[in-house]
Every structure is written in structure tokens, then in C-alpha cells.
Amino acid sequence: MIKFFLMVNKQGQTRLSRYYEHVEINKRTILEAEVIKNCLSRSKDQCSFIEYKDFRLVYRQYAALFVVVGINETENEMAVYELIHNFVEVLDKYFSRVVSQTLNLLWKISFKALV
Amino acid sequence: MPAPIRLRELIRTIRTARTQAEEREMIQKECAAIRSSFREEDNTYRCRNVAKLLYMHMLGYPAHFGQLECLKLIASQKFTDKRIGYLGAMLLLDERQDVHLLMTNCIKNDLNHSTQYVQGLALCTLGCMGSSEMCRDLAGEVEKLLKTSNSYLRKKAALCAVHVIRKVPELMEMFLPATKNLLNEKNHGVLHTSVVLLTEMCERSPDMLAHFRKVSLVPQLVRILKNLIMSGYSPEHDVSGISDPFLQVRILRLLRILGRNDDDSSEAMNDILAQVATNTETSKNVGNAILYETVLTIMDIKSESGLRVLAINILGRFLLNNDKNIRYVALTSLLKTVQTDHNAVQRHRSTIVDCLKDLDVSIKRRAMELSFALVNGNNVRGMMKELLYFLDSCEPEFKADCASGIFLAAEKYAPSKRWHIDTIMRVLTTAGSYVRDDAVPNLIQLITNSVEMHAYTVQRLYKAILGDYSQQPLVQVASWCIGEYGDLLVSGQCEEEEPIQVTEDEVLDILESVLISNMSASVTRGYALTAIMKLSTRFTCTVNRIKKVVSIYGSSIDVELQQRAVEYNALFKKYDHMRPALLERMPVMEKVTTNGPTEIVQTNGETEPAVLETKPPPPGLQPATQANDLLDLLGGSDITPVIPTAPTSKPPSAGGELLDLLGDLNLTGSPVSAPAPQIAQPPFLLDGLSPQPLFNDIAAGIPSITAYNKNGLKIDFTFERSNTNPSITVITIQASNSTELDMTDFVFQAAVPKTFQLQLLSPSSSVIPAFNSGTITQVIKVLNPQKQQLRMRIKLTYNHKGSAMQDLAEVNNFPPQSWQ
Numbered sequence: 008m009i010k011f012f013l014m015v016n017k018q019g020q021t022r023l024s025r026y027y028e029h030v031e032i033n034k035r036t037i038l039e040a041e042v043i044k045n046c047l048s049r050s051k052d053q054c055s056f057i058e059y060k061d062f063r064l065v066y067r068q069y070a071a072l073f074v075v076v077g078i079n080e081t082e083n084e085m086a087v088y089e090l091i092h093n094f095v096e097v098l099d100k101y102f103s104r105v106v107s108q109t110l111n112l113l114w115k116i117s118f119k120a121l122v
Numbered sequence: 123m124p125a126p127i128r129l130r131e132l133i134r135t136i137r138t139a140r141t142q143a144e145e146r147e148m149i150q151k152e153c154a155a156i157r158s159s160f161r162e163e164d165n166t167y168r169c170r171n172v173a174k175l176l177y178m179h180m181l182g183y184p185a186h187f188g189q190l191e192c193l194k195l196i197a198s199q200k201f202t203d204k205r206i207g208y209l210g211a212m213l214l215l216d217e218r219q220d221v222h223l224l225m226t227n228c229i230k231n232d233l234n235h236s237t238q239y240v241q242g243l244a245l246c247t248l249g250c251m252g253s254s255e256m257c258r259d260l261a262g263e264v265e266k267l268l269k270t271s272n273s274y275l276r277k278k279a280a281l282c283a284v285h286v287i288r289k290v291p292e293l294m295e296m297f298l299p300a301t302k303n304l305l306n307e308k309n310h311g312v313l314h315t316s317v318v319l320l321t322e323m324c325e326r327s328p329d330m331l332a333h334f335r336k337v338s339l340v341p342q343l344v345r346i347l348k349n350l351i352m353s354g355y356s357p358e359h360d361v362s363g364i365s366d367p368f369l370q371v372r373i374l375r376l377l378r379i380l381g382r383n384d385d386d387s388s389e390a391m392n393d394i395l396a397q398v399a400t401n402t403e404t405s406k407n408v409g410n411a412i413l414y415e416t417v418l419t420i421m422d423i424k425s426e427s428g429l430r431v432l433a434i435n436i437l438g439r440f441l442l443n444n445d446k447n448i449r450y451v452a453l454t455s456l457l458k459t460v461q462t463d464h465n466a467v468q469r470h471r472s473t474i475v476d477c478l479k480d481l482d483v484s485i486k487r488r489a490m491e492l493s494f495a496l497v498n499g500n501n502v503r504g505m506m507k508e509l510l511y512f513l514d515s516c517e518p519e520f521k522a523d524c525a526s527g528i529f530l531a532a533e534k535y536a537p538s539k540r541w542h543i544d545t546i547m548r549v550l551t552t553a554g555s556y557v558r559d560d561a562v563p564n565l566i567q568l569i570t571n572s573v574e575m576h577a578y579t580v581q582r583l584y585k586a587i588l589g590d591y592s593q594q595p596l597v598q599v600a601s602w603c604i605g606e607y608g609d610l611l612v613s614g615q616c617e618e619e620e621p622i623q624v625t626e627d628e629v630l631d632i633l634e635s636v637l638i639s640n641m642s643a644s645v646t647r648g649y650a651l652t653a654i655m656k657l658s659t660r661f662t663c664t665v666n667r668i669k670k671v672v673s674i675y676g677s678s679i680d681v682e683l684q685q686r687a688v689e690y691n692a693l694f695k696k697y698d699h700m701r702p703a704l705l706e707r708m709p710v711m712e713k714v715t716t717n718g719p720t721e722i723v724q725t726n727g728e729t730e731p732a733v734l735e736t737k738p739p740p741p742g743l744q745p746a747t748q749a750n751d752l753l754d755l756l757g758g759s760d761i762t763p764v765i766p767t768a769p770t771s772k773p774p775s776a777g778g779e780l781l782d783l784l785g786d787l788n789l790t791g792s793p794v795s796a797p798a799p800q801i802a803q804p805p806f807l808l809d810g811l812s813p814q815p816l817f818n819d820i821a822a823g824i825p826s827i828t829a830y831n832k833n834g835l836k837i838d839f840t841f842e843r844s845n846t847n848p849s850i851t852v853i854t855i856q857a858s859n860s861t862e863l864d865m866t867d868f869v870f871q872a873a874v875p876k877t878f879q880l881q882l883l884s885p886s887s888s889v890i891p892a893f894n895s896g897t898i899t900q901v902i903k904v905l906n907p908q909k910q911q912l913r914m915r916i917k918l919t920y921n922h923k924g925s926a927m928q929d930l931a932e933v934n935n936f937p938p939q940s941w942q
Contacts, residue, residue, distance in 0.1 A: 029216055036182040053482040054446030058352050083418075085411035085451060086371045093368075094363065 009087070010062055011079040019073050046073050056084050059063045067091045126159055127152075127319070129173045129721060136181075149178050160191055163817055168195060171204045176210055189221050196228045196431050201260070204240060206543050208247045219254035226256050233263040242278050243269070249282035257286040261293050269302040273309040275722055280304070280315035282321045298323075298330075300605045305342050311360055313346065317372045324379045331379070340380055340390045347373050347394055351401060362406045374398070374415040381423030395420055399432055407447070414451050421459050434466040441473045446482055452487035453477065460495045471496055475505070478512045486512075490520060494527040502535040506545060509644050521556035526548050529561055539572040542580055544762040552585055554593025567711045569603060580607040581622060589634060592641045595807060598649045604629060605653025606708060609660040630654065635672060645678055651675060655690045659705045669694055682692040687859075692918070824940050829933040830916065834861035835890070837916075839933070839939045851912070851940050853902040859890040859920070870900055870919040875913060879905040890920070 011030075020033040021039050030038065043121045045057050057064045059077075063086045070085040074091050078084065127135075128147045132152060139145035156171045172191050179185035192214060195207025215222045225247075232244035245267065248260060264286060267279040283297050288743065297319070304316035322340070324765045350365050350373075359366040377395075381388040398416050403409040413436055421434040437459075440452035460467045474496065477489035490512065497505045506528065513524045528549055536542035546565055550557065569579050583600035604611065608629055614621040636642055636650040651672070658668045672694070676689035693701055813897070827841040842852040859865050866889050874880045885900040908910065914933045919926070 020179065029218070032179075032182055032184060052446065054450045054484055056447065056450055056484060058484060058487075083371055083375075083411060083415050085407060085414055085447060086368065086448065089361065089367060089411055090362075106630055 008079050008081060009036075010079060012075075013039060013042065013073075013075045015039060015046075015075065017047065017073070020042050022028050022072065042075055042077075043073065046075060055088060065091065067095075069095060126155060126167050126171055126174075128170060129177060129654070132174050133177065145181075146183075149181070149183055153183070154176065157187060165198075168202075169203050171879055172206050172210050177212055179213060185650055189219060189748045193221065193224055193228070194940050196225060196232075201237070201240065203254055206244060206403075207415070208243045212247055212250045216251045222251070222253060223255065226259055226293070229256070230260060230263065232757050238272055238275055244277070245278040245282045246422055249278070249285040252282075252285060252289065254289045255330065257289045258293070261286050261290070264295055265300055267666065268297065268304075273307065273312045276304075276307070277309070277311040277315040280312070280319045283321050284315075287319075287326060294323055294330065294533055298333075302337075305339075305346065314366075314369050314372060317343075317369070317376050321372070321376045321379060324376070335380060335384060340377065343377055343380075344391055344394045347377075349399070350665070362408045363403060364406075364518045366410050367408045368413055370398070371415045374412070374419050377420040378422050381425075382421070383424065390628055391423070393428060393680065394424060396429060399429075399436060402877050404439075407445075408442075410445075410451075412446050412809055414440075417455055418458075421462070423456070430463060431466065434463060434470075438470050438473070441470060441477070446480075446485065449477065449480075450482070450485050450488060453492055457488065457492050457495065458650060460492065464496075467492075467494060468498075469537070471501065471505075472574060475508050478508060479531060481731065485518065487520065490516075490524060492528070494531060497531045497535060499535050502531065503539065503541075503777040506532065510545070510552070513549065522558060525553050525557045525711070526561065529564070533568070539575050540578065543569070543572065543575055543582075547582055547586065550593065550596040550599065557595040559595075559763065565599050567598070568603055568905060570708060571710055572608075573710075576603075576607045577604060577610040577621075579606075580611045582610055584624065584629070585622070587636070591636050591639060592644050594643050597636055597642065597646050600799065601633060601646070601649040601653040604633065605649075608653075608657045612661065626657075626664045627659075627667075630664055630667060630671075633657075637671075637675075644682060647680065648682055648686060651686050651690075655686075655693075656705045658694075658700050752810050755780040803940065825937050827933075827935050827937065829914075829935075830918070830929075830931050831929070832929065832931075833922075834859055835865065835918065835920070836860065837918075839936075841937070842941065849905055849907045849909075851904045851906060853904065853940075855900050855902065857895050857898045857900075858896075859892055860894050861938070862892050863921045863923050864892050865890040865922045868898060869918070870898075871919075872902060872919040873915045873917075874904060875910075877906075877910055879913070906941055909942060912941040 010025070010026070010028055011012065012023075012025045012027075013021065019040060024035070024039065026035065042059065042064060045059060046068075049057070049066075055066055057066070062079050063082075063084060064075055064077055064078050065084055066073055067072075067088065074095065076087055076091060077106050078087055136145055136148055139148055144154075153176065156175060157367055159167060160169050164585050168191060172188055175188040175191075179188075188210060190414045192207050192210035195203045196211060198204065198207070198681075211222075213223060215225070227246045227820050229248055235241050235244070236486055236634070245264070248256065248264070252260070263737045264279055264282050266285060267275050270276060287294050287297070300314070301320060301323070304319070305313065307313055307316070320334065324334060347370060353365060356365055359369075361367050364370075377387075377391050381391055397418075399413065402412050402416075404413065413931045417433045417436055420429050425433075431445065437452045437456055440448045441456075443452075456467055456470070456474070474489055474492050477485055478493065479484055480489070490509075491611065493505060493509060509524065509528055509531075510902075513521060513528065518522060526688070528545065532542050532545045536545070546568070552564075571577070572579075572792060580603045583596075583603050586844060587597055587600045591600075596796060608626075611624055611629060612626055614623060633650050633654050637647055639652075642650070654668055654671055661668070672687050672690045675683050676691050678684045678687060693704070777826055824841040826838055828836060830837040836859075838856045838858075840854045842854070843850065855870065857870065868888050868890055870882075871886065872880060881903040883901040883903070885898050890896070890898050904912065915930065916933060917928070917930050921927070
């Protein structure tokens with residue numbers, strides 16, 4: 008099961024977040040900060056799956072934006088990896104050019120895509 | 123009031139903020155504006171304001187005052203309003219808020235709306251945050267929509283049904299008829315969500331699972347999967363050359379659930395699995411994702427062996443791949459399969475061991491766990507070398523687990539005692555501070571048991587702490603050993619290695635420096651002080667020095683040290699005659715169970731501990747030991763050392779606890795005849811699955827008695843006692859049957875008077891064959907500290923000639939040698 012879906016930039020600012028389980032607001036910010044710290048400290052040739060607390064993070068970097076998905080053990084990590092790419096391709100098709108800025112401004116619509 | 127700014131403007135302004143404080147200020151200002159706008163009940167701009175609120179909520183600011191506004195938006199007629207309203211409801215509302223119930227009516231109306239998009243919105247929201255009450259009310263509507271022909275609605279309804287089932291499992295049967303036709307759709311969206319729905323149903327309820335197996339769901343799924351693979355390029359479902367991989371993965375997962383523990387289903391899917399495994403392209407990540415899922419499925423169902431070999435080969439290929447993700451995934455799946463297909467995984471052992479040297483932390487962790495699972499008697503030396511090397515160079519977070527794993531593996535497969543001790547020493551010196559706390563008593567117990575290695579061990583430990591005494595577990599073990607075997611160290615009689623020349627003073631020097639050092643923990647100091655005290659009996663020339671050291675610590679600030687020092691001082695002054703006997707060599711300790719990280723556990727079978735009973739040696743002699751090599755890995759309790767009940771010995775110090783010398787002894791001035799100390803720890807009669815206890819010296823020829831002889835059932839008692847352990851009597855009962863029919867379900871129970879303690883071990887069987895052709899044996903241990911006359915009442919229950927029999931009897935004819 009997918010627990011959450013985040014798009015965070017390199018400075019740690021959340022561009023998009025969707026939680027599929029209830030998490031307190033203050034906990035969310037802490038979680039996001041820790042997750043992005045974990046992802047930033049990885050080098051390019053390390054694998055994209057990190058074990059964090061009791062779930063796994065699957066992350067993928069697109070220029071200055073990190074897309075991170077938190078899953079539990081029942082999910083196929085590589086399928087989720089593909090899903091992230093699929094999602095970014097969809098956004099790309101829809102907005103004709105995915106850039107961090109554009110993503111923010113058309114945030115409303117990206118959000119809907121996750122629903 | 124000017125029109126509120128658009129969401130885009132807001133985002134732009136927030137992004138210009140340079141500090142957190144600036145951002146907070148902007149947001150607060152905007153929140154205030156939004157709040158006043160809500161108060162004014164402004165319909166036109168409500169949707170914009172709520173959108174802004176949602177954005178601010180996402181950034182982490184509280185937005186609960188927008189909840190009612192969301193409801194108003196949902197109730198409005200405009201689609202744009204509804205859209206934002208439902209989005210807000212999904213994000214801000216959940217079943218914890220009472221407001222959410224107000225939505226139920228709105229959702230109900232919208233589920234019956236004429237526009238499919240509005241219906242879709244309502245379904246999404248219900249599927250996202252519906253509480254159990256809402257689900258119960260609206261499940262009927264959802265079910266109706268599940269049967270509609272509109273594929274857009276059908277797929278959303280299926281997902282909503284998943285949520286309903288999760289919240290209210292009783293409603294599962296309601297959706298059952300609708301699922302019949304779900305898989306006949308062409309639309310992949312509907313197919314995908316239907317498979318999710320079926321998966322959820324099968325996982326939740328075994329009845330559903332059985333039903334679906336009967337309804338031949340498997341052939342349907344196989345057909346769909348085949349179409350996916352065989353069909354040509356279809357642009358709308360293509361992902362890097364493979365047609366709808368997400369659906370394929372889902373179907374494979376459902377097949378896994380259906381095929382688990384079921385032969386027929388597994389047989390039906392063998393072909394398709396083989397086909398997927400061979401035909402999928404592996405050059406891209408997509409193909410590998412599908413192969414991974416296939417491998418997991420093959421391992422989980424009752425597949426034929428050819429298929430399993432195929433799966434493990436695929437995993438082996440993954441391991442050699444350059445892509446880190448794939449290697450990680452392969453290691454994870456190998457870990458899952460190593461229990462069942464041990465030999466197949468062994469083939470890839472060298473690759474796995476190479477992965478230990480990888481740079482990636484996740485891969486290293488998996489490789490380490492897998493390596494521990496693969497260690498066996500044949501490869502233990504080579505694997506240990508690699509693992510020790512890994513321990514040297516790995517990150518601190520691994521060291522504790524790695525050290526524990528090495529200890530466990532070494533205990534199970536050590537080819538020789540010397541190798542075992544060498545390995546432990548190596549671990550202590552490299553990762554000493556990461557070793558778990560309970561490893562210290564385990565090690566001490568191990569060292570005690572390998573009698574011939576004492577000299578070698580103490581010499582090596584001495585050399586190790588000579589240079590560096592900062593690693594606490596190492597220092598603790600070393601000080602304990604030096605305290606015990608210091609005489610061997612000084613006399614220089616080591617066979618395995620070059621003996622070193624050490625004087626008593628040098629040994630005391632090192633122990634004193636441990637005591638003084640700032641790096642030593644208080645527990646370590648306790649160990650060192652006790653060791654120094656023990657040396658007072660082993661060493662001959664330096665007793666005065668020892669007395670001085672001990673008396674210094676009588677005024678130490680650390681309460682524990684002070685107490686020990688004061689007690690030892692008292693020992694020197696008033697009870698000097700008892701000192702040698704008190705501080706004599708430790709007997710071999712018993713090992714019951716050992717802790718270990720649970721991932722290391724390999725086999726299903728439990729190995730049983732061998733019960734050791736040994737006599738404490740007369741002062742100066744080495745204790746005799748028995749074989750001690752079977753360990754119960756699955757147990758959880760710490761070792762409970764056997765406390766010899768010879769009157770003047772003290773309880774051993776396991777784990778550095780305070781030796782309560784004075785508390786346990788009866789100091790009435792007659793040391794030798796003091797009764798055995800009352801043992802506060804778990805009873806020395808161990809509960810365990812143990813075979814017959816072995817005594818070193820069985821008190822010669824205690825006559826056996828017939829305790830009971832009635833109705834063809836005869837029960838004989840035979841006795842065993844140790845010369846030096848006189849309070850324990852071990853009784854072996856033998857039950858035999860001289861009638862023509864077997865006695866089944868035989869249960870023997872015994873009771874003794876209050877001054878005794880009794881322990882009954884498990885019987886050899888519960889059936890006594892007829893005509894005296896076999897017996898049941900059972901062992902009883904009786905503790906009789908006060909040497910009173912042994913009496914026992916026994917109760918026998920068994921089935922004979924088809925009826926249940928029961929009898930009570932008293933046994934009074936115990937021979938005097940069994941209890942005096």
C-alpha cells in the first residue's frame with residue numbers, strides 16, 4: 008500500500024504532498040524533512056530504495072525535484088518506481104513541459120491527478 | 123473588499139519569501155483575509171479561498187477553519203465549486219471530525235447525479251475518507267454503480283468498494299454478485315481496479331478465497347494475462363515496450379494469493395508463469411519489475427520444481443546486473459526464499475558475499491542478513507573471514523547486528539574451540555563497544571566451558587587489554603577471565619601459543635588501571651574489583667597489595683564499588699578462613715537459551731539444551747565439564763547458571779550483578795555446615811526439553827522400588843544421586859503393562875510435601891504397550907534440602923479397554939539412601 012506521495016525540491020521545500028493515511032500536521036513536516044535528508048545524502052549510483060522506520064521509500068530525482076513515495080512491504084518496489092515515472096510523464100504530457108515552477112503554479116491540477 | 127488574490131499569486135508570493143519567518147507572516151496575513159471573507163459568506167470567491175487554504179495546509183499550517191466551507195462548496199451546484207469542495211473534504215476532513223457526517227447526504231445526492239464527473243467526484247471522496255457509518259449508508263449506491271456500463275464510473279466504484287470493505291468487512295458479500303462480470307471488461311482501467319477489488323476480498327476473507335477458486339477465477343486471469351503478453355503494440359497501454367505492466371503485476375499478485383497452498387490453482391498457472399518469465403524483456407526496469415513479481419509468485423505457490431529453479435536463476439541473473447535497484451530487489455527475495463530452497467541459494471553465495479563490499483547501505487544490509495542465513499558447517503571458515511572483514515569496515519549501525527550474528531553463527535558451527543575463541547576475540551577487539559550487553563555473560567559461559575583453552579584464552583585477553591582498555595565488553599570479559607585464571611597466566615603454561623612472562627604485579631597493574639581509568643563504566647569497575655579480589659587466593663606474593671586496593675575503594679563514591687569493597691574488606695578481616703573456599707574456581711555454567719537477532723534463525727526444528735550437572739571442584743582443581751554444544755536458538759531467556767548447592771560456595775556473578783556474599787550465607791560461625799543458600803534466581807531445576815541428566819559420580823547402588831502395582835500397571839522407581847549434590851534426587855519411573863491391551867493417554871502426576879520441590883519432565887510417550895513389551899519412562903527431580911523422609915502421592919490416569927481409568931496412590935517405601 009502506498010502511504011504517501013511527495014514532491015520535494017532540493018532545498019527541502021515541499022512542492023506537493025498527498026498522504027493516504029492520517030498523519031498529524033506537525034508530524035508531516037518532520038517526516039518530510041527527514042525523508043528529503045535521506046534522499047539528498049544518497050549518491051547517484053546507489054539504489055533508489057531506502058528503508059526508513061517501518062516503511063520503504065522509493066525515490067526518483069528529476070533535475071531539482073525529488074519524487075518520493077512511501078510504501079509498505081506488500082508493494083513491488085520496482086513497479087512503484089515505474090509508477091513514479093509514469094506520473095511524471097503524464098504531467099509532462101499535460102503541461103507540455105514539466106518544470107518545478109510550472110508544477111507549483113498548476114498545483115491544483117497536479118493535485119487532482121493524484122486523487 | 124478587494125477580490126481575494128488568486129492561488130497562483132499566492133504561490134508566487136510565498137516563494138519569494140526568503141526566511142521561514144517571512145513565509146509565516148505572509149501566510150498569516152492571507153489566513154486572516156480568508157477568514158474574514160468566509161465570515162462574509164461570499165459565494166463567488168469561496169472556491170478560490172478554499173484552494174488557497176488547501177495549499178497552506180499542504181505546507182504545514184493549520185487549516186481546520188475551512189472544513190465547514192468545504193461542505194458549503196460541496197452543496198453548491200457549480201462543478202468548479204464541487205471539485206474544490208470535495209478535494210478539501212478529502213484533505214481536511216476524516217472520521218475524527220464530527221462535521222464529516224454532514225457530507226453523507228450530499229454525497230448520496232451526487233452519487234445519483236446526471237453528470238458522470240460529479241458522480242466520479244463523490245465516489246472518489248467516499249473512497250478516500252468515508253467513515254464506517256457513511257460506508258454503511260452508501261454501500262448500496264456504490265454497488266449499483268459497480269454494475270453500470272460506464273467504464274469511467276465502474277473503475278471508480280471498484281476502488282470505492284475496496285475502501286468500503288476495508289472499513290466495514292461485513293459488507294463484503296454485498297459486492298460479490300457484481301464481481302462476476304468485472305473481468306469481462308475490455309477497459310484496462312476497469313480491469314485494474316477490479317483486480318484490486320478481488321485481491322482485497324481474497325486477502326480479507328478465506329471464504330471469499332475459496333469461492334473464487336471454485337468459480338474458476340484463475341483461468342480467467344490467465345487468459346487476460348496471456349492477452350496482455352501476446353497482443354501487439356497498443357499505444358494507450360504501452361510503457362517502454364511492454365503492454366500495461368501495472369496490470370500484469372497486479373494480476374500476478376492476485377494469482378499468488380489464489381495459488382498459495384492450493385494445488386489445483388497452482389497447476390493452472392504454471393504455464394503462464396513460465397511464459398511470462400521467459401518472454402519478458404529484461405533490458406528495461408519495467409521488464410524487471412514484472413519478472414520480480416513473477417519470481418515472488420512462483421516462490422509462494424505450490425509450483426513444480428522446474429519453475430522454482432527458473433525463478434532462482436532469474437534472481438541469480440538479477441544479482442549480476444549492474445543496476446543497484448535490481449540487485450537490492452534480488453537480495454530481498456533471496457532472503458525470503460533461503461528457508462525453503464537453501465541449496466539453490468548456496469550456489470550464489472560468492473556473489474552475495476561480494477555484495478557485502480558494495481557502497482550502498484541498503485544492499486550491504488541485505489547482503490549481511492543473507493550471508494548469515496547461508497552460513498553452514500561447510501563454509502563457516504570462509505564466510506566468517508568475510509564477515510569479520512565486513513565488521514571491520516562497515517557502518518556503525520550495522521556493527522551491533524553483525525557482531526550478534528557472528529556470535530550466533532560461531533556458536534552453531536565452530537569447527538574447533540580455539541577457532542571459536544579466536545573469532546570472539548577478533549569481534550571484541552574490532553567492534554567491542556557495539557557488542558550487545560547480553561553477549562558478555564554468554565561469552566564468559568563459553569570460556570568457562572572450554573576448559574583446555576583457559577590458559578590460552580586468558581593469555582590472549584591479557585594481551586588484548588594491555589594495549590587498550592576502552593572497549594567495555596572486552597574489558598569486562600578480560601577482567602573476569604584474569605580474575606578466574608590469573609594463576610594460569612602467571613605460571614606461563616600455555617600450550618597453544620608462546621607463553622608470555624607475566625608477573626603478579628603486572629597483572630594487578632592492569633586491573634588497577636582499569637579501575638582508575640575514566641573510560642571504564644561502573645559495571646566494568648565492578649568486574650575489575652571482583653577480579654582483584656579473586657586473585658587474592660590465586661596469587662601468593664601480592665596479597666597485601668590486593669588488601670590495600672580493596673580497602674581504598676571502601677570509601678568510593680560509587681555505591682556499588684563501595685559496597686563490594688566493604689564486603690571484601692570484611693572478608694579479609696573477619697572471615698579470612700572462608701576466603702579460599704569462597705573464591706575458588708567457578709564451576710561450569712549451564713546454558714539454557716541464547717538471544718539472537720531473529721532474522722538469523724534458520725531452521726524449523728528446535729535443538730534441545732543439554733543439561734549439565736557438575737560438581738564444584740575442591741579448591742584448586744579444575745572442574746570437570748560435560749559436552750555443551752546444543753543450543754536452543756528460539757528461546758528467549760537469558761542463561762541461568764546452575765548454582766551448586768555445596769554449602770560454602772557463592773552464586774556466580776552473571777552480567778556483573780552485585781555478589782551478595784553476606785546476604786546468602788548463614789554466618790553463624792560454622793561455615794562448613796551452613797545449609798545450602800536459598801536461591802532467589804529461577805529454580806536450578808531447569809524447565810527444558812532435556813534428556814537424562816548425567817552425574818559425574820552416581821551414589822552407588824540405591825535400590826529401586828516398585829511404587830505401584832495394580833490392575834496390570836506396574837510403576838518402578840530408580841534413583842540417582844550425586845555425592846556432592848545431596849539435595850537433588852533424580853527418580854526415573856518406568857511404567858509397564860502386563861495386560862493384553864495397550865494403555866493409552868497415560869498421564870503420571872505426582873505431589874510431594876511442602877518441604878520438597880518437585881519437577882516433572884516430559885514422558886517418553888503416552889502409550890504403554892501390552893504384554894510388557896515396552897515401557898514409558900519419565901524423569902522426576904526432587905529437591906530435598908532438609909533431608910526429610912521422601913514421601914510422594916501419585917495420580918495415574920489412562921485409557922484401558924475403552925474406558926478411562928484413574929487411580930491415586932501414596933508411595934512411602936522410599937529407600938533411606940534416596941533421601942538421607
